[in-house]
Amino acid sequence: xxxxxxxxxxxxxxxxxxxxxxxxxxxxxxxxxxxxxxxxxxxxxxxxxxxxxxxxxxxxxxxxxxxxxxxxxxxxxxxxxxxxxxxxxxxxxxxxxxxxxxxxxxxxxxxxxxxxxxxxxxxxxxxxxxxxxxxxxxxxxxxxxxxxxxxxxxxxxxxxxxxxxxxxxxxxxxxxxxxxxxxxxxxxxxxxxxxxxxxxxxxxxxxxxxxxxxxxxxxxxxxxxxxxxxxxxxxxxxxxxxxxxxxxxxxxxxxxxxxxxxxxxxxxxxxxxxxxxxxxxxxxxxxxxxxxxxxxxxxxxxxxxxxxxxxxxxxxxxxxxxxxxxxxxxxxxxxxxxxxxxxxxxxxxxxxxxxxxxxxxxxxxxxxxxxxxxxxxxxxxxxxxxxxxxxxxxxxxxxxxxxxxxxxxxxxxxxxxx
Amino acid sequence: xxxxxxxxxxxxxxxxxxxxxxxxxxxxxxxxxxxxxxxxxxxxxxxxxxxxxxxxxxxxxxxxxxxxxxxxxxxxxxxxxxxxxxxxxxxxxxxxxxxxxxxxxxxxxxxxxxxxxxxxxxxxxxxxxxxxxxxxxxxxxxxxxxxxxxxxxxxxxxxxxxxxxxxxxxxxxxxxxxxxxxxxxxxxxxxxxxxxxxxxxxxxxxxxxxxxxxxxxxxxxxxxxxxxxxxxxxxxxxxxxxxxxxxxxxxxxxxxxxxxxxxxxxxxxxxxxxxxxxxxxxxxxxxxxxxxxxxxxxxxxxxxxxxxxxxxxxxxxxxxxxxxxxxxxxxxxxxxxxxxxxxxxxxxxxxxxxxxxxxxxxxxxxxxxxxxxxxxxxxxxxxxxxxxxxxxxxxxxxxxxxx
Ligand SMILES: Cc1cc2nc3c(=O)[nH]c(=O)nc-3n(C[C@H](O)[C@H](O)[C@H](O)COP(=O)(O)OP(=O)(O)OC[C@H]3O[C@@H](n4cnc5c(N)ncnc54)[C@H](O)[C@@H]3O)c2cc1C
Ligand code: SF4
Ligand code: SF4
Numbered sequence: 001x002x003x004x005x006x007x008x009x010x011x012x013x014x015x016x017x018x019x020x021x022x023x024x025x026x027x028x029x030x031x032x033x034x035x036x037x038x039x040x041x042x043x044x045x046x047x048x049x050x051x052x053x054x055x056x057x058x059x060x061x062x063x064x065x066x067x068x069x070x071x072x073x074x075x076x077x078x079x080x081x082x083x084x085x086x087x088x089x090x091x092x093x094x095x096x097x098x099x100x101x102x103x104x105x106x107x108x109x110x111x112x113x114x115x116x117x118x119x120x121x122x123x124x125x126x127x128x129x130x131x132x133x134x135x136x137x138x139x140x141x142x143x144x145x146x147x148x149x150x151x152x153x154x155x156x157x158x159x160x161x162x163x164x165x166x167x168x169x170x171x172x173x174x175x176x177x178x179x180x181x182x183x184x185x186x187x188x189x190x191x192x193x194x195x196x197x198x199x200x201x202x203x204x205x206x207x208x209x210x211x212x213x214x215x216x217x218x219x220x221x222x223x224x225x226x227x228x229x230x231x232x233x234x235x236x237x238x239x240x241x242x243x244x245x246x247x248x249x250x251x252x253x254x255x256x257x258x259x260x261x262x263x264x265x266x267x268x269x270x271x272x273x274x275x276x277x278x279x280x281x282x283x284x285x286x287x288x289x290x291x292x293x294x295x296x297x298x299x300x301x302x303x304x305x306x307x308x309x310x311x312x313x314x315x316x317x318x319x320x321x322x323x324x325x326x327x328x329x330x331x332x333x334x335x336x337x338x339x340x341x342x343x344x345x346x347x348x349x350x351x352x353x354x355x356x357x358x359x360x361x362x363x364x365x366x367x368x369x370x371x372x373x374x375x376x377x378x379x380x381x382x383x384x385x386x387x388x389x390x391x392x393x394x395x396x397x398x399x400x401x402x403x404x405x406x407x408x409x410x411x412x413x414x415x416x417x418x
Numbered sequence: 419x420x421x422x423x424x425x426x427x428x429x430x431x432x433x434x435x436x437x438x439x440x441x442x443x444x445x446x447x448x449x450x451x452x453x454x455x456x457x458x459x460x461x462x463x464x465x466x467x468x469x470x471x472x473x474x475x476x477x478x479x480x481x482x483x484x485x486x487x488x489x490x491x492x493x494x495x496x497x498x499x500x501x502x503x504x505x506x507x508x509x510x511x512x513x514x515x516x517x518x519x520x521x522x523x524x525x526x527x528x529x530x531x532x533x534x535x536x537x538x539x540x541x542x543x544x545x546x547x548x549x550x551x552x553x554x555x556x557x558x559x560x561x562x563x564x565x566x567x568x569x570x571x572x573x574x575x576x577x578x579x580x581x582x583x584x585x586x587x588x589x590x591x592x593x594x595x596x597x598x599x600x601x602x603x604x605x606x607x608x609x610x611x612x613x614x615x616x617x618x619x620x621x622x623x624x625x626x627x628x629x630x631x632x633x634x635x636x637x638x639x640x641x642x643x644x645x646x647x648x649x650x651x652x653x654x655x656x657x658x659x660x661x662x663x664x665x666x667x668x669x670x671x672x673x674x675x676x677x678x679x680x681x682x683x684x685x686x687x688x689x690x691x692x693x694x695x696x697x698x699x700x701x702x703x704x705x706x707x708x709x710x711x712x713x714x715x716x717x718x719x720x721x722x723x724x725x726x727x728x729x730x731x732x733x734x735x736x737x738x739x740x741x742x743x744x745x746x747x748x749x750x751x752x753x754x755x756x757x758x759x760x761x762x763x764x765x766x767x768x769x770x771x772x773x774x775x776x777x778x779x780x781x782x783x784x785x786x787x788x789x790x791x792x793x794x795x796x797x798x799x800x801x802x803x804x805x806x807x808x809x810x811x812x813x814x815x816x817x818x819x820x821x
Pocket of ligand 1: 009013014031036397
């Protein structure tokens with residue numbers, strides 16, 4: 001059977017590409033070795049983080065900065081997708097909303113969200129459960145940790161917060177759910193779905209706050225209750241909303257070390273959407289090569305988990321196989337490789353260039369990848385192969401704060417053209 | 419410790435991202451279960467340096483293999499867990515594991531007098547006793563046994579072929595053989611219309627239940643017997659088809675990865691899901707369908723974990739949706755929790771039920787008339803959770819074939 005569009009990879013870029021293709025009534029198949037790295041993200045969509053003319057300052061309007069970037073760095077992936085950038089973000093918001101994952105924010109301004117370390121993070125779109133209204137007006141911040149849960153320490157969070165929100169009173173709270181083992185985020189997120197457990201959590205928060213002289217009458221919008229980002233098992237979870245309305249305060253969940261629950265929610269929300277739209281999936285399968293005829297790719301060679309080879313007929317192909325973690329790119333001692341189509345991989349930075357690990361520029365190898373033309377085609381002479389996401393060269397998600405933004409915009413464009 | 423290629427790959431490729439732990443259905447409901455990374459990969463690393471016993475909690479791994487399907491680095495984490503499990507010191511009596519590791523034993527036994535068997539497994543005092551003595555949960559849903567086995571039905575079935583039929587080999591699996599022969603009969607009838615004669619040799623159980631019950635010696639015996647059959651039957655381009663995803667996965671993958679039976683490699687490319695086999699004949703099949711009926715029944719589809727990891731897509735869903743035009747919505751709610759005999763065990767029944775709640779909630783939200791799934795034990799669980807009829811895609815398809 002022939003598919004109009006075959007997408008390689010089920011990270012953000014591949015899933016958006018498939019969503020766009022199926023919305024154009026293309027018969028679409030995703031072939032994917034594993035899940036993408038969405039669960040490693042915070043669940044926030046970074047689009048652009050710093051000012052192009054003044055890299056030390058955070059970007060206020062990502063879209064304007066990207067226009068500036070495109071003018072001076074035409075090889076950057078964003079420069080190839082400027083034409084569809086705003087609509088691609090709207091598209092993402094719409095389909096996520098469909099599965100209950102509501103994103104707040106836009107491409108025209110950045111916002112600040114808090115992390116589990118008590119630091120701030122600049123991002124463009126954040127799930128509702130992370131958004132704080134007006135840091136400056138906060139009078140009380142309550143940080144809620146859980147006994148035997150190692151990913152959120154209320155006191156450390158609050159200590160670090162002193163530099164960002166100095167004016168607010170800060171109170172740590174520790175909840176005991178009577179669990180003897182170390183508690184993981186996925187278990188905690190499931191527990192909080194249960195009404196009885198949530199009631200217990202609420203009760204313990206109220207009792208401990210009372211010991212600090214905080215009574216029911218003090219509960220209002222100037223009070224912020226901070227939990228780790230484990231507010232519910234599914235993307236459409238109501239846990240944050242329930243807590244907000246029960247306490248009548250602001251309530252957020254802050255992301256900590258990966259993997260994160262909001263990142264997992266993003267993954268689930270997109271997957272549910274795609275399967276229900278009729279996108280077919282071949283999980284646990286790896287694309288290993290292709291057959292070309294007259295300037296077109298006609299078949300993909302696919303290896304399933306048993307090393308059986310299948311060939312899949314494709315009208316067009318979108319390569320969204322990610323970078324080094326997912327295996328879209330592989331590194332040998334001194335060379336980098338794109339293993340499926342053997343596309344040339346370029347590394348704009350000098351290998352071995354000395355960059356401090358946590359420097360603003362990020363690690364050089366992040367910019368390595370494949371180069372594409374304005375239609376996202378990586379191979380001269382082959383006009384039905386497109387590439388999207390972190391496999392593209394010249395982007396650097398760590399320093400630019402551009403990871404999922406690039407994945408969405410390039411995925412969307414590839415899905416529109418394929 | 420001598421490492422196999424699979425184990426070396428696992429050690430080299432795992433980037434410790436913990437995505438597998440995050441997705442493991444058992445780990446998310448049971449805090450005592452450390453998850454696939456620690457039990458499989460980390461333990462393996464440790465075991466090389468010192469003679470260490472596997473972590474006993476690995477017994478709680480259901481072998482659903484969700485971890486394998488999500489791992490971005492292609493590590494066979496679930497398989498590593500089964501290998502670790504088989505290194506656990508065996509439980510003293512282990513009668514329950516003996517029973518569960520070969521469903522055909524119980525099947526043949528109950529088949530002597532199915533009414534009595536079904537009644538007995540449903541009786542409260544019997545349930546109570548089996549829980550206390552053997553450790554089979556009194557709460558868990560027991561699969562019902564059919565009055566006639568698939569083989570008995572097949573012997574009676576004499577299709578007429580207009581021309582000399584082509585041949586295809588079918589592995590029915592224990593659930594079709596003893597519990598739900600209608601699945602296999604549906605397939606046989608559809609294939610007869612496509613001019614295929616179905617050959618069902620005297621296979622033994624695929625051995626998946628024995629893997630999950632840490633009885634690899636049994637799996638090996640079954641695999642060797644089945645291998646002999648394949649040597650005789652899979653010639654002249656004949657293919658081997660399955661209606662049960664777990665049997666397919668075991669033949670295709672576990673015989674090689676867990677038992678190291680490399681001879682199977684010669685046959686794996688001839689194995690496929692029966693839905694895929696039918697899809698390869700989609701034009702002829704479309705001509706056999708009755709007029710699309712106006713009924714607006716709404717179905718939900720539950721994708722069995724083992725079908726997902728088998729890496730052949732969801733052909734049954736495609737058949738019903740694109741070919742038959744049914745209103746069928748994928749639940750995409752993850753593992754149902756049953757995992758073969760896992761959910762029948764007294765100490766694991768609660769884990770299984772908690773995992774299944776996800777499927778239950780998704781079904782409640784969709785409110786379908788019936789649920790469709792390929793896996794027999796999934797169907798037992800989904801039926802118990804939702805009280806809805808649960809069917810195999812082949813059964814639904816067969817109903818729509820012209821007489
Ligand atoms: C730890 C971490 C945290 C991050 N946090 C954020 C954040 O908070 N916000 C943000 O905006 N960005 C973040 N980023 C960046 C962002 O996650 C990535 O830029 C983005 O997810 C890349 O998506 P992708 O679809 O291109 O690739 P991936 O998500 O890597 O997906 C690649 C897919 O391709 C599949 N694949 C690979 N090879 C094959 C093959 N041969 N055959 C079939 N399938 C194949 C893989 O299995 C996988 O499904 C973070 C990155 C990291 C590493
Ligand atoms: S086995 Fe795979 S998913 Fe699990 S930690 Fe290792 S790389 Fe990540
Ligand atoms: S096989 Fe299933 S239960 Fe076992 S570790 Fe993997 S995901 Fe968890």
